[in-house]
Amino acid sequence: MDLSTPKGTKDFTVELEIIRKKIVSEIEDIFQKYGYEPITTPIVEYWDTLKGKYGEEAENKLIWRFKLPFSEREYALKYDNTVPLARYYAKYRPLLPFKRYTIDRVFRYDEPQKGRYREFWQADVDILGSPYPEADAEILKVFNEVFERLGFRDFRILINDRRIMDTIFSGFGIEYRSKVYRIIDKLDKVGLENVKRELLEFLDKDKVERIINLISLEDKEALEYISRFKGVEEYVEDIKTIIDLSGSNKIIYKPSLVRGLDYYTGMVFEVVYNGYPGSLGGGGRYDDLIEVFAGSKVPAVGGSVGINRVMDLGIDLGIFKVDKKTYTEIAVIYIGDTFRKAWNIANDLRKEGFKVYIDLMRSKFKKQIEYAISKDIRYLIIVGEEDLKENMVTFQDRYLKKREKVDLKDLINLLNKKISNRSG
Amino acid sequence: MDLSTPKGTKDFTVELEIIRKKIVSEIEDIFQKYGYEPITTPIVEYWDTLKGKYGEEAENKLIWRFKLPFSEREYALKYDNTVPLARYYAKYRPLLPFKRYTIDRVFRYDEPQKGRYREFWQADVDILGSPYPEADAEILKVFNEVFERLGFRDFRILINDRRIMDTIFSGFGIEYRSKVYRIIDKLDKVGLENVKRELLEFLDKDKVERIINLISLEDKEALEYISRFKGVEEYVEDIKTIIDLSGSNKIIYKPSLVRGLDYYTGMVFEVVYNGYPGSLGGGGRYDDLIEVFAGSKVPAVGGSVGINRVMDLGIDLGIFKVDKKTYTEIAVIYIGDTFRKAWNIANDLRKEGFKVYIDLMRSKFKKQIEYAISKDIRYLIIVGEEDLKENMVTFQDRYLKKREKVDLKDLINLLNKKISNRSG
Numbered sequence: 001m002d003l004s005t006p007k008g009t010k011d012f013t014v015e016l017e018i019i020r021k022k023i024v025s026e027i028e029d030i031f032q033k034y035g036y037e038p039i040t041t042p043i044v045e046y047w048d049t050l051k052g053k054y055g056e057e058a059e060n061k062l063i064w065r066f067k068l069p070f071s072e073r074e075y076a077l078k079y080d081n082t083v084p085l086a087r088y089y090a091k092y093r094p095l096l097p098f099k100r101y102t103i104d105r106v107f108r109y110d111e112p113q114k115g116r117y118r119e120f121w122q123a124d125v126d127i128l129g130s131p132y133p134e135a136d137a138e139i140l141k142v143f144n145e146v147f148e149r150l151g152f153r154d155f156r157i158l159i160n161d162r163r164i165m166d167t168i169f170s171g172f173g174i175e176y177r178s179k180v181y182r183i184i185d186k187l188d189k190v191g192l193e194n195v196k197r198e199l200l201e202f203l204d205k206d207k208v209e210r211i212i213n214l215i216s217l218e219d220k221e222a223l224e225y226i227s228r229f230k231g232v233e234e235y236v237e238d239i240k241t242i243i244d245l246s247g248s249n250k251i252i253y254k255p256s257l258v259r260g261l262d263y264y265t266g267m268v269f270e271v272v273y274n275g276y277p278g279s280l281g282g283g284g285r286y287d288d289l290i291e292v293f294a295g296s297k298v299p300a301v302g303g304s305v306g307i308n309r310v311m312d313l314g315i316d317l318g319i320f321k322v323d324k325k326t327y328t329e330i331a332v333i334y335i336g337d338t339f340r341k342a343w344n345i346a347n348d349l350r351k352e353g354f355k356v357y358i359d360l361m362r363s364k365f366k367k368q369i370e371y372a373i374s375k376d377i378r379y380l381i382i383v384g385e386e387d388l389k390e391n392m393v394t395f396q397d398r399y400l401k402k403r404e405k406v407d408l409k410d411l412i413n414l415l416n417k418k419i420s421n422r423s424g
Numbered sequence: 425m426d427l428s429t430p431k432g433t434k435d436f437t438v439e440l441e442i443i444r445k446k447i448v449s450e451i452e453d454i455f456q457k458y459g460y461e462p463i464t465t466p467i468v469e470y471w472d473t474l475k476g477k478y479g480e481e482a483e484n485k486l487i488w489r490f491k492l493p494f495s496e497r498e499y500a501l502k503y504d505n506t507v508p509l510a511r512y513y514a515k516y517r518p519l520l521p522f523k524r525y526t527i528d529r530v531f532r533y534d535e536p537q538k539g540r541y542r543e544f545w546q547a548d549v550d551i552l553g554s555p556y557p558e559a560d561a562e563i564l565k566v567f568n569e570v571f572e573r574l575g576f577r578d579f580r581i582l583i584n585d586r587r588i589m590d591t592i593f594s595g596f597g598i599e600y601r602s603k604v605y606r607i608i609d610k611l612d613k614v615g616l617e618n619v620k621r622e623l624l625e626f627l628d629k630d631k632v633e634r635i636i637n638l639i640s641l642e643d644k645e646a647l648e649y650i651s652r653f654k655g656v657e658e659y660v661e662d663i664k665t666i667i668d669l670s671g672s673n674k675i676i677y678k679p680s681l682v683r684g685l686d687y688y689t690g691m692v693f694e695v696v697y698n699g700y701p702g703s704l705g706g707g708g709r710y711d712d713l714i715e716v717f718a719g720s721k722v723p724a725v726g727g728s729v730g731i732n733r734v735m736d737l738g739i740d741l742g743i744f745k746v747d748k749k750t751y752t753e754i755a756v757i758y759i760g761d762t763f764r765k766a767w768n769i770a771n772d773l774r775k776e777g778f779k780v781y782i783d784l785m786r787s788k789f790k791k792q793i794e795y796a797i798s799k800d801i802r803y804l805i806i807v808g809e810e811d812l813k814e815n816m817v818t819f820q821d822r823y824l825k826k827r828e829k830v831d832l833k834d835l836i837n838l839l840n841k842k843i844s845n846r847s848g
Contacts, residue, residue, distance in 0.1 A: 001717055002472060003515040006499060009466035011512055014524070017462045033774040035752045035781035038441040042433035042543050043467055043501075043529060044488075048426060064468075066490035066499075068533060075430060075490075077467075088435055091427040095798055097785055100438070105467060109492060119466050127784060134767075134784040141771070245767065293425055328459045343558075343669065347565070350457040357459035360551065360558040361521055374519055 008110070008118025016311070018327070019320045020121070023150065023307060024103055027123045030145050031101040034138060036125050039100050041084035043107075047074035053083045053289070055262035064107040064118075077107035081124040081304065082263070082286070089128055090293035096129030103307075115278045115309045126283075126302025128290065133238040135301050136267045136285060137245035143271060143281060144248035146305055151319040152273060155280065158254040159269045161239060162284075165258060167231045172210050176202065178262075184215050187256040189277065192216065215256040223253045235266075242267065263289040269303065276313050281305040324376075329419055331357045331372040335365045335384040342383040345393070345408070349381075352412050354419065373398070379418065381411070432534070432542025440735070442751070443744045444545070447574065447731060448527055451547045454569050455525040458562060460549050463524050465508035467531075471498035477507045477713070479686035488531040488542075501531035505548040505728065506687070506710070513552055514717035520553030527731075539702045539733045550707075550726025552714065557662040559725050560691045560709060561669035567695060567705060568672035570729055575743040576697060579704065582678040583693045585663060586708075589682060591655045596634050600626065602686075608639050611680040613701065616640065639680040647677045659690075666691065687713045693727065700737050705729040748800075753843055755781045755796040759789045759808040766807040769817070769832070773805075776836050778843065797822070803842065805835070 005011055012020050028038075047065050054063070064077035078084055081102040089098060103123040110116050125142055127135045140157060147155045169177050183198045192212065199208045217225050227236050243251050251269075259268045259282060266285035273280055283303020290298035314320040330349060334342035339362075346358040357377060359368045372380055382394040387405065395414060396403045406414055429435055436444050452462075471489050478487070488501035502508055505526040513522060527547040534540050549566055551559045564581060571579045593601050607622045616636065623632045641649050651660050667675050675693075683692045683706060692708035707727020714722040738744040754773060758766035763786075770782040781801060783792045796804055806818040811829065819830045819838060830838055 001514070001719075002470065003511055003717060004470075005466050006468050006470055006497070009468055011466070011515070012462075012464040013512075013516055014461040014463055014518070017464055020464070021462060032751045032779050033777065035750075035779060037438040037750055037752075038436075038445060039438055040436040040441055040444070042429045042435070044430050044433055044531070044543055046426065046428075046430055061494065064492060066492055068488060068490055070485065070533070073430070087427055088437075090425070091435070092437055094438070095795070097783075099781075107468070109494070119468055130784045132784060132786060134763075134786075138784060247771070293427060295425075326459075326461055327456045328461075339558075347671070353457065355456050355459060357523075359521075360554045360556060360562060362556060362558075371519065 006118065008112035008116070010117070010119075010308075015322045015325060018324045019311060019315070019322065020307065023310060023314075023320075024121075024123065026149055027146055027305060027307075028101070028103060030142060030149060031123070031125050034099075034125075034142050036099045036101040039085075039088060039102055040104060041078065041081070041088055041102070043077055043105065044075050045078055045084060045087075047076045049087055050076045050079055050083055053263060053292070054079060055260070058108075058261070062108045062110055064109055078104070079108060080106050080261075081122060082126065082289070082302065085124070085126055085128075085302075086290045086293045086300075089290055089298065090295070093294075096298070097135075098128040099126070100128075101125045115276070115306075115312060117308050120309075121307035122304040123307055124302060124304040126300060128298050128300045130301070131287065131299035133241040133267075134245060135299075136238070137242045139283065139301055139303055140242060140246040140248060140251065140269060143269070143303060143305070144246060144250055147250075147271060147280070150310065150314065152280075152310075152314070152317075155250060155271055155273050157248065157251045157269055157271050158257045159239065159242070159251055159267065160254055160257040161235045161267050162258060162264055163266055164226060164232050164235045164239075165255070167235070168214065168226060168229050169211075171229060171231075172207055174203065174207055174211075180211065181258040182260070184211065184256045185258045185260060187215060188272075218254055219252045222255050226255065238267070259284060267301065271305075273313060276309075278309065279306070280309050280313065326375045326377060327355050328357045328375065328377050329355045330379045330381060330415070331359075331368070331375075331377045333365065333368045333372070333380055333382045334359070335382065338383045338385055338388060341388060345381065345383060345411075349412070349415065352415070354415060379415070430542065432536035432540070434541070434543075434732075439746045439749060442748045443735060443739070443746065444731065447734060447738075447744075448545075448547065450573055451570055451729060451731075452525070452527060454566060454573060455547070455549055458523075458549075458566050460523045460525040463509075463512060463526055464528060465502065465505070465512055465526070467501055467529065468499050469502055469508060469511075471500045473511055474500045474503055474507055477510075477687060477716070478503060479684070482532075482685070486532045486534055488533055502528070503532060504530050504685075505546060506550065506713070506726065509548070509550055509552075509726075510714045510717045510724075513714055513722065514719070517718075520722070521559075522552040523550070524552075525549045539700070539730075539736060541732050544733075545731035546728040547731055548726060548728040550724060552722050552724045554725070555711065555723035557665040557691075558669060559723075560662070561666045563707065563725055563727055564666060564670040564672060564675065564693060567693070567727060567729070568670060568674055571674075571695060571704070574734065574738065576704075576734075576738070576741075579674060579695055579697050581672065581675045581693055581695050582681045583663065583666070583675055583691065584678055584681040585659045585691050586682060586688055587690055588650055588656045588659045588663075589679070591659070592638065592650060592653050593635075595653060595655075596631055598627065598631055598635075604635065605682040606684070608635065608680045609682045609684060611639060612696075642678055643676045646679050650679065662691070683708060691725065695729075697737060700733075702733065703730070704733050704737065750799045750801060751779050752781045752799065752801050753779045754803045754805060754839070755783075755792070755799075755801045757789065757792045757796070757804055757806045758783070759806065762807045762809055762812060765812060769805065769807060769835075773836070773839065776839070778839060803839070 268284035270279040270282035285301040380396040690709035694703040694706035709725040804820040
């Protein structure tokens with residue numbers, strides 16, 4: 001029997017799921033601190049909803065699109081959380097600005113490779129309604145805080161503005177701009193020489209020189225260089241405001257950054273990590289997308305964190321340790337004919353909010369202990385017949401290698417002292 | 425433009441998503457208290473993985489099953505979390521007992537109606553490895569606690585055992601048992617007369633009488649009645665142990681309950697609520713399913729909570745109020761030329777873990793206040809030019825209708841006193 005999940009998808013085993021949930025909860029906490037509200041849209045959308053929003057490649061090769069043997073309409077699995085947000089806005093018309101977050105799976109039928117999944121988790125934050133760089137700045141501030149909080153030290157946030165590139169390239173007299181964008185966007189992956197070669201296939205040498213000149217620069221140098229062009233003043237001012245307000249020292253202006261999706265109209269950004277292929281997150285301004293659904297223009301800016309990549313890289317870097325096997329704090333162990341009493345003790349502790357395991361396999365004492373050890377459950381409460389006669393149990397802290405007899409009526413007090421961070 | 429989600433799917437708007445997240449977090453807390461560990465399997469599985477596990481109807485009509493225009497293999501969306509768990513076990517062979525939970529969406533191409541979705545959330549708990557009624561009892565105890573905690577007073581947990589029905593029906597000389605099960609399982613929906621009529625189509629009058637006799641009974645009467653049959657002693661004993669250990673007074677023995685899925689082999693249960701069509705959750709023992717994937721027998725028992733139905737009914741009953749529009753606690757309001765200062769104050773408060781909104785629309789004072797009111801953000805911090813000269817801001821508690829001037833250096837202290845339950 002084939003036990004594999006489909007290519008490009010993965011099981012989150014207990015150890016991985018504990019990490020994933022931790023990441024999601026940190027990110028969600030940050031999103032909420034900045035005043036974003038949660039929504040969740042379906043995994044399945046009508047194909048018509050996604051059609052024509054992402055560009056040719058996505059549409060022809062990457063969207064999970066299908067009919068069922070017994071369905072009439074064509075369906076698609078969500079490709080991102082942005083187009084569904086646009087549909088959502090048009091349908092419910094929430095008060096503007098609408099600041100929302102969504103943490104959900106998206107689906108792209110890409111060729112699986114390192115960091116490239118066909119089903120993966122994204123954490124999206126977006127602001128609908130504000131055309132101002134303050135909104136862009138808040139998004140970048142949120143992203144900066146996410147990566148700081150998760151413990152990535154050496155990340156960088158690359159930033160650019162599509163309007164800057166449009167203006168300059170139009171000054172260069174360059175047609176086929178979207179083709180040029182696709183090529184220069186691969187700069188970090190394929191290198192300057194390959195970009196040059198590709199551009200030379202359809203542009204004359206002079207134009208290619210100018211493009212190469214521009215995209216070889218970075219950060220302050222690049223900002224200074226582009227500032228010489230006419231018509232970009234306002235956009236450069238915006239970039240400076242965004243960097244300034246965001247308060248992040250990780251942001252770098254990068255002319256080669258344009259991003260693949262069709263719907264971006266202004267600022268674009270990507271979070272990268274030295275040596276990691278592809279981005280850990282990114283986004284930008286998409287002032288025209290909502291109009292497609294809503295019929296009227298609603299400026300919008302946002303981005304998504306690629307949770308699978310953050311996990312993979314964080315594990316590689318040792319930021320996230322794949323060692324936590326359980327949330328369980330306490331194992332109640334029974335010896336002899338004490339199961340019923342142990343069962344009651346376990347349930348009394350659960351009432352107090354403790355996370356408690358009790359064997360349901362009628363296992364011998366030794367086997368129960370072995371299980372608790374292999375799951376790395378820290379505290380043991382051993383219920384023996386002799387002890388019970390005096391209303392006592394044995395409490396063991398496996399980490400401190402300490403055992404003590406405890407009166408049953410003092411047990412909850414003792415555990416409350418030992419285990420502070422409790423839910424329930 | 426069609427703004428609808430596919431039939432049988434739904435958007436969780438902010439108000440609904442806040443409720444959904446609350447429900448999920450309560451359920452998850454309970455699952456963890458009982459020592460269950462999280463896993464998540466993909467939404468998309470190979471069709472081969474799901475094929476032949478659920479029975480004819482599911483297989484031919486209900487499973488979302490498809491190929492992509494450019495894919496070779498056939499895919500399916502997960503139909504439940506149980507078959508993926510069986511695959512998971514076979515693949516990773518976690519230590520037994522394996523107690524895991526999964527809260528995820530599943531997909532069934534059913535005819536949408538009240539409480540029937542094509543994409544919906546389920547919260548699953550399962551124990552792999554234990555053949556004993558203690559395990560069944562723990563699952564029922566967890567379910568009991570979930571519905572108690574969520575605030576459903578008048579729920580009932582119906583319970584039966586497929587082995588009891590098999591034994592009795594075989595004693596009746598009844599063939600086509602699975603057909604009979606499908607019919608009697610609809611008792612509460614269609615009534616005794618309709619069940620009788622349907623059975624009479626292929627069974628003689630005497631047999632139908634006996635079946636009707638049996639399934640007219642409930643609870644103690646039913647348990648007493650079935651105890652007279654030979655060969656069911658052990659199973660009846662198990663039922664009694666389960667009810668006893670679970671400590672729930674909501675469990676009712678119900679001979680007509682058999683449940684639709686093919687894979688159940690022993691105890692089955694369903695959570696129902698007076699007047700609500702269909703169940704709010706359910707499950708049972710499936711001792712043969714894992715073997716299909718793992719090649720060796722692993723006893724298993726578990727169940728799932730239907731989150732969409734719990735939400736829908738809870739909202740109808742007034743248990744969950746659709747009124748919370750935001751998690752945001754504080755709005756920082758700027759007047760005049762104080763945006764930059766207000767931005768910094770907002771960020772300082774976020775550093776302390778508060779959930780803070782600041783306008784990014786360059787709105788006038790009045791508009792900012794109106795927004796905070798319509799979102800029902802309780803606390804306002806008003807940043808005015810005059811106040812700032814003395815390092816003061818105005819603090820307003822909208823609920824208590826109180827305003828006071830506060831020195832900026834005392835602001836965090838004040839807020840910590842007002843807002844106790846904070847994250848971060």
